[in-house]
Amino acid sequence: MQSLRGRLLVASPVLQDPNFTRTVVLVAEHTEEGAMGVVLNRPMELEVAEASPVLSALSTEDEHVFAGGPVQPNGVMVLAEFTPPAAPAVAITPALGFVGAEDDLDTIATAVERARVFAGHAGWGPGQLDAELEDEGWIVADLEPDDPFTEDPESLWSTVLARLGGSFALVARMPDDPSVN
Template sequence: MATLKGKLLIASPALVDPNFARTVLLIAEHTRDGAMGLVLNRPSGDAVVESVEELDGFVALDDPVYVGGPVQMEAVMVLAEFEEPSRAAALVVEDVGFLPADADLVELSGRTRRAKVFAGHAGWGPGQLDAELEEGSWIVLDPDVDELFSLPPEELWSAALRRKGGAYALLARMPEDPSLN
């Protein structure tokens, strides 16, 4: 089994589950025991100041909290691009990883380039993600770290499909509801 850790999963246009339709996920862990990832393009509507004020100074308080997925919605995770990757609790791809739970935010604030705050995550049991891949629910792509942090969330899905190229670039232009076309 090849690991998908550090890869992006782009929801197929046929995936209609409301938790994952038109999402882009970063897979943080993928083993025989299952997988865990974060939905990168679903802002919750809440700002950091409303949910995790203690992150003041580390991220802008008016930044959105993203819905990382439907599992453990009360759990907050911070995905950051680290100047010193050894400071991450766990690296996911390149110098992008999770902020340690016991991090000294004042010390780390100058040691990260950018960060996003997530509530919850996506999770799969043993073999579940592999089965979803086989049925065509997900399109796999190597991440572009700059895209992860800089693109507006509403543009991430179509941008990832365009970057995948070929027929996928055409899918990027597909309306959410093709019957309205």
């Protein structure tokens, strides 16, 4: 099994789970025990400053909380890009990862270039993600540095598919309901 940590999962049109329709998931962990990640393209109406004034020190003004997935929707995770030599508490790449629950936010804020707050996460049990990949429910793509912090999250699904080219670029332009095409 090859780990997909640090890669993107782009929901294919055949994926039937409504929690993941047209989503892009950043894989934070992928082992034989399962996988977890966060949905990058589902901003919520709730602003970080409203939800947690303490966390607003890590995010930009008017930044929204993102729905990271259906698992533990009341749990909060902060994904951040760190300035070297600082490192994330839970690393996805050397400079990208999650702020630790025990981290001093004032200290961390000086080492964070960009951050995004997520409510909940996506999770898969042992073998579950691999089975969904075999069923072509997900398209695997490389992570670009701006993907986790895109200013246009609603178009991230189409953007990543278009970047892959070929037939994926056609899928990127497919309407939500193909019957109206």
